[in-house]
Amino acid sequence: MAVGGVRRAVLTATALTACVIIFVSFYAPDWRPTGYVSYECHIALPYAMAKTFLFLQNMKRFIVDAEKKLVYCFVAKTGTSFWKRVFNIIAGRNKGNLLFNISSRGIHRQRNPFEKFATTLNTMSFPRQYAFFQSATKFLFVRDPYERLYSGYIDRFFSVTDLLNVMSKRFSQFDVTSERPPRAKRPRRNGDETACHQHVNLTFVEFIQYVTESGPRRANMHFKPVHLLCLPCLLDYDFIGKMETFRDDTIAILTSAGIDPDDVFGDGSSFEENSDLNILHDVSARSFLMFRRYARCFTRFQILRRTWVTFQIRGYLSVKYTFPLSEREAETVTLDQFLELVYDAYRRSVPHDITKKQRHLAVVEAFSSVPRSLLQAVQAYVQTDCDLFGYECSVDLRFPPKPARKLVFNIGSL
Numbered sequence: 513m514a515v516g517g518v519r520r521a522v523l524t525a526t527a528l529t530a531c532v533i534i535f536v537s538f539y540a541p542d543w544r545p546t547g548y549v550s551y552e553c554h555i556a557l558p559y560a561m562a563k564t565f566l567f568l569q570n571m572k573r574f575i576v577d578a579e580k581k582l583v584y585c586f587v588a589k590t591g592t593s594f595w596k597r598v599f600n601i602i603a604g605r606n607k608g609n610l611l612f613n614i615s616s617r618g619i620h621r622q623r624n625p626f627e628k629f630a631t632t633l634n635t636m637s638f639p640r641q642y643a644f645f646q647s648a649t650k651f652l653f654v655r656d657p658y659e660r661l662y663s664g665y666i667d668r669f670f671s672v673t674d675l676l677n678v679m680s681k682r683f684s685q686f687d688v689t690s691e692r693p694p695r696a697k698r699p700r701r702n703g704d705e706t707a708c709h710q711h712v713n714l715t716f717v718e719f720i721q722y723v724t725e726s727g728p729r730r731a732n733m734h735f736k737p738v739h740l741l742c743l744p745c746l747l748d749y750d751f752i753g754k755m756e757t758f759r760d761d762t763i764a765i766l767t768s769a770g771i772d773p774d775d776v777f778g779d780g781s782s783f784e785e786n787s788d789l790n791i792l793h794d795v796s797a798r799s800f801l802m803f804r805r806y807a808r809c810f811t812r813f814q815i816l817r818r819t820w821v822t823f824q825i826r827g828y829l830s831v832k833y834t835f836p837l838s839e840r841e842a843e844t845v846t847l848d849q850f851l852e853l854v855y856d857a858y859r860r861s862v863p864h865d866i867t868k869k870q871r872h873l874a875v876v877e878a879f880s881s882v883p884r885s886l887l888q889a890v891q892a893y894v895q896t897d898c899d900l901f902g903y904e905c906s907v908d909l910r911f912p913p914k915p916a917r918k919l920v921f922n923i924g925s926l
Contacts, residue, residue, distance in 0.1 A: 585742035657894035813842035827868035
């Protein structure tokens, strides 16, 4: 197994212990540990593996390319849009298109390539299924668990997207006991698809409380821990890439599968810049599609300002460049005009490696606003992923108490 930087490695002793816990609690609930850890893991393995392959036959989390023998377990907020595009390119579904010319909105609405291949899997005997997964190159990407949680919050509860009502409705069914500051009343959902749910203004603290009290297994896939999504202790992955080394890990995975990276990215293309510009375009276009849907919830000015701040949080635009539109200008601006403003700010936000550090600042500010007792619950929630994939988990080290100061990303005021 390769973890980050696509280095060949084995799980640490701590991670091995975590794997045993997963075997026992998730796949062999009737079996309980009684003694020597290695012996227990050995005993649990056959039963756990049998249940895993039965599970795989109906699992839609794996994207498969049978010809290239690639198996990808996709995890939300770890580059899934990018890799779904890659699978379309290598499968020949977008002939003549460069990678970043494929719409992320369209790629996520496309039927999972695994569905077509699943019919073939169902006709295979168990030994043939096992042989395929043994011979295929299996990989996934992971991310710092705290950053992934924050990114999920920004994407699903702060940004105005077509999933905002769905996610907010689920939250409203959960009893949040924290005190909420007074907020402007929002229209309740009344059967009108454009109606805004009362909980679209979910704070980050409320989100964290919702996630931790719901628990890992009940969590939405955007927030569920990776080890419960991709089963790294049960499936012997060849590569576990990291978002922190995304480009290098991607090239190594493609090369290992016999795929020339230039055939995917385009010869001589700037990977980072093209990726950034593609994200800026797709997110902006998505925001413009939300105007009518959320007309009763947000003004155009509010939607576009949140979009701009999202770009700053994600490290594409420097915080030096404030939102450039007035409320009146936002009412008439076109997508092309807005993109021109975004691209101009992006080009001036150099060097980009410095601007990207805003991501870390945003995460620290957000988690530092969470009460210490709740932070401990967050640590317990992400602990297994931290142990398995080599991330620092201690909230005392990651988010030490500091004197109050003015926030750079005061998203609660937007």
